[in-house]
Amino acid sequence: MNTAKILVISGSTRTQSYNTQLAALMVKLAAQKGAEVTHLNLVDYPLPLYNGDLEAEEGLPKAALQLHAHFQANHGVFIASPEYNASFTPLLKNTLDWVSRHRPDGKSVFSTGVYAIGAVSPGALGGMRGLIQLRSVLEVGLGALVLPEMVSVGGAASAFDVHGNLASASVGARAQALVDRLYKEAQYQALA
Ligand SMILES: Cc1cc2nc3c(=O)[nH]c(=O)nc-3n(C[C@H](O)[C@H](O)[C@H](O)COP(=O)(O)O)c2cc1C
Structure with a gap:
């Protein structure tokens, strides 16, 4: 049977990032389901701020092409996305902008595969406002299929226990349900 491949990334490169902790948890849960999981840290894919002149002169940076290959190779993607000023x-x-510029076959790489998104923030809203913005960009801008379920985790400082699991049973159950659905949909893609 073809194994579902799931890519997990965090929108933060901060060393103690709460969102990278959420990403690590999702990696663990997806692997427990039987997925083949790739966990990328964007610190390993440095990209200049997008500039059209730069692209015209130098083409796409190596990191953008490497990331494109990762998006293309996976059936499901989970993005843990910090909230900055009510956005991502x-x-x-x-x-996303750099990767979207590579369209060797004329298609958005984001239009294949299935996406799930989540956030951790110190505030009570758990980064939900940023997730709405991210959903809009993924769906409307990039043509991605984004699962309706999302996981948003407030009270970041006490959100995880010492094992890296979510301290709240109800929030943990939401994270598990999201992984279950992402795995199921990725499995369909793997068999397609
Ligand atoms: C520029 C900036 C804006 C922020 N805006 C918000 C916000 O709108 N809502 C929120 O809950 N947290 C906000 N925060 C706090 C971040 O959620 C917090 O720093 C979080 O730890 C960042 O995610 P990370 O731990 O994964 O790096 C903001 C932080 C920064 C640096």
Whole structure:
């Protein structure tokens, strides 16, 4: 049977990032389901701020092409997305913008595969406002299929236990349900 491949990335490169902790948890849960999981840290894919002149002069940076290959190779993608001023991070937007510029077959690489999104923030809203913005960009701008379920985790400082699991049983159950659905949909893609 073809194994579902799932890519997990965090929209933060901060060393103690709460969203990278969420990404790590989703990696663990997806692997437990039986997925083949790739966990990328965007610190390993440095990209200049997008500039059309730069692209015209130098083409796409190597990191953008490498990331494109990762998006293309996976059936499902989970993005853990910090909230900055009610939106998502400039790091994540810049990454999506650069990757979207590579269309060797004329198609958006984001239009294949299935996407799930989640956030951790110190505030009570758990980064939900940023997730709405990210959903809009993924769906409307990039043609991605984004699962309706999302996981948003408030109270970041006490959100995880010492094992990296979510401290709240109800929030943990939402994360598990999201992984279950992402795995199921990715499995369909793997068999297609
Ligand atoms: C520029 C900036 C804007 C922020 N705006 C929000 C916000 O609108 N809502 C929120 O809950 N947290 C906001 N925060 C706090 C971040 O959610 C917090 O720093 C979080 O830890 C970042 O995610 P990370 O831990 O994954 O790096 C903001 C932080 C920064 C640096």
